[in-house]
Amino acid sequence: MTATAERLFEGADWDFPKLQRIHDACEEIAKGELGLDTYPNQIEIITAEQMLDAYSSAGMPLFYKHWSFGKHFAHHEAFYRKGLKGLAYEIVINSSPCISYLMEENTATMQTLVIAHAAFGHNHFFKNNYLFRQWTDANGILDYLDFAKSYVAQCEERHGRLAVEVTLDAAHALMSHGIDRYPGKKNLDLRAEEKRAKERRAHEQSMFNDLWRTVPTGPVKSAELLSSERRRKLLGLPQENILYFLEKTAPRLQPWQREILRIVRHIAQYFYPQTQTKVMNEGTATYVHYRIMNRLHQQGRLSDGNFLEFLQSHTNVVFQPDFDDPRFSDFNPYALGFAIMQDIERIVTRPDDEDREWFGEIAGSGDVMGVLRNVWANYRDESFISQFLSPRLIRSWRLFHLHDDPEEAAGIKVDAIHDARGYRRIRRELARQYDVGYIDPNIEVVDVDLAGDRRLMLRHVVVKGAQLNETDAKRVLQHLADLWTYDVSLVEVDAKDTVLKEYVVSPRTLAIAA
């Protein structure tokens, strides 16, 4: 390749026209050569302090107020002040237009890298991956957050800050169990959701007539009539979305409390795809920025010096320490995702016999971007790893699998290493590490004792002997009982239905909901 275009910038300084040029150059490559399909971009320049602000509210530009965000802010700030932690170069939000926050102190090279990474890599992934398409509504999220913020503020005005805080605390504790894991019939549309909430309130207000209270309701159906099965069907049990269940059926919640549970539930659902696609998301963005930066350098738009600066930070980003390295904490999602995607590129263009045997469909097909776009659109971390982690990569990373059974006194067993017997087992185990089905405890609402004391019954199916942390479980159940306002019980059972442990918690006070 020859230098066909003039340099985008010289040195380290950037200004707004330069950012525009950088963005246009990246877009040209992303759309023209990589065939990416993105939301329109909005790039926002922020300071370090604003970055810290964004950190504390899950990266979102606006959020309702809650003390826990203040806690996170204080925590991040202390670490940052001490120099223990750097700040991210960027934060990108899955919305349309796709908002990327860039730090003001980045150099021009870093801004180029970050624009390529966030505004094209992440952006394409958000727009095309099936999980995001299924679960999130990029057009509506900012409006919905705005609604959530003002709604919570209104509730605080009307019902007092303490009451709202108690409700939010409880909802946050149950947030990880406020998610629909399987798509239902309806499409999630946050904007319509917000409108519906408004209409519902207006309707209730206009229909209010005190007379209705005095109308006789007829004889109460006897408890025998409601057989257990019918009851469970009426309540939609078993239900793993605990927040949804509370919102719909908790007997003594105020309407505004139900609305708050709903808000927390929707936000949890919005973030659900992100937890399942960390490796892929970061891998995609890293792969895209790597391609774009290389191309810019080839075209002569990036000087050699700037390119070296890029290579240095890119290398830092995709650095994966070994397990015995003091810096090791876990797999670096950037490194893992990028490595697998580069491996796919190799398999598609220069396959060897092993690749043909393992990846018959894509080996040698030649269309790298076509294959990758398909991968980005249709996989999540778990399926991505279990499909595309190649033997060659297992060898070069020297992956091995440890099996730690507490019953085994001798120690931890090395179950598989990078050899022919081990490839598939390692791949399966690594994929399982990223499977939310294994990570999140499987807890369901199974029944309500309607005839008796209205006890809410939950059940945790223990997988591989991993029981709940007792202190935390008690606290969460306390929150749950406060919302339910009657006793709550949780049993932990193993695969053979043996009861391992049982918790029963009574609500602290009735005053909160009354």
Added chain:
Amino acid sequence: MFIVDRRLNPGSKSLENRQRFLRRAKALVQGAVKKTSEGRDIKDVLEGGEVSIPLDGMHEPRFRTEGGTRDRVLPGNKKFVEGDILPRPDGGRGGRGSQPGEGDSEDDFRFVLSRDEFVDLFLDDLELPDLAKRSLAEAESEGLQRAGYSTSGSPANISISRTVQLALARRVALRRPRPQTIAQLEAELESCEDEVRRAELIAEIEALKAKAKRIPFIDPIDIRFRRFETVPKPVAQAVMFCLMDVSGSMSEHMKDLAKRFYMLLYVFLTRRYRHVEIVFIRHTDRAEEVDEETFFRGPASGGTLVSSALQAMSDIVRSRFRPADWNIYAAQASDGDNSIADSALTGRLLTDQILPVSQFFAYLEVGEASGSSFEMPDSSLWTLYQRLRTDGHPLSMRKVNERSQIFPVFHDLFQRRRNQEKAAP
């Protein structure tokens, strides 16, 4: 594509969340603040800084699992082959999950407080006891406060800048000819030969001059006066007498303790009350009123006559602070040594002159670090004050021998009390 520069947006979006967090964690943070301040040097006590609180109280619980059989894939195998058994690292990961919940709540949560946050928490719930008992009722003085501008008022209150500003605006609006314009035309007239043109110029100059005369440089309607409003100001006048023994019997350690106490008192009074006078008196066998700098840093030594300080205080009260108008407080620090002969005089001064006019009298006895205050025989001053207190005089007495006791004692003396409660003896 849009580029938005957000740098100028108002920062501290998290401020409110942070305040909520602090409010929620108030008890914990307050404890931490007090603990941190104990170890600090006296000047840095209120500088803000990092505190750590037990995470337990601010825990956000989640359902999470632990223990059980664990499978992990790791990178960087060096020498393991399939079937190897590795010994478990002691207490490391892979340990038995038999003690759930242990160790996860002991982690400390560290964060940085700003100076103001620190001081507020530090001095929260402290106040001067019985303040404003006597003077608030009658002594509501009128204070003046700026309240914009008015068109009438006393000449002393003319606001020049505002007046000139208005005059300028009016002159511009009415197109008053500028003196330069007239001067320019006159200069042109000087050098002009053409008769017709001269006549024109003269006419124009005349017109301009007439206009300038019609439109005055400053008109009475331009004049503005600074306006003041009177606001009633409740006066809670208070004076704190700090009496410190600096005689030879006070060791460095004792002086340090006393100074720490007064430093706290000083910070507390200056931060919390705007109208509190502080009088520093130090004494050996003679007493002198000194300024703050000398009080805290000046060296002195000599014999001990406690009555001298009390006499000095009494004199100052008589000359400067009428007991009818002032709330009078005193805090005395000493090692308790006093000559026997002086005891009677001290007691008399206190009972006859000082205690009747004081709202609150605190006595702090400082001791050596090694000795416990309970083993030492009571000092002469302590015995004397003890007797006065049993006679029903409003005296508060505390003993201190360690740095770490200073804040608790201080807090104890000045903590906020409900109305009916008197200062604790």
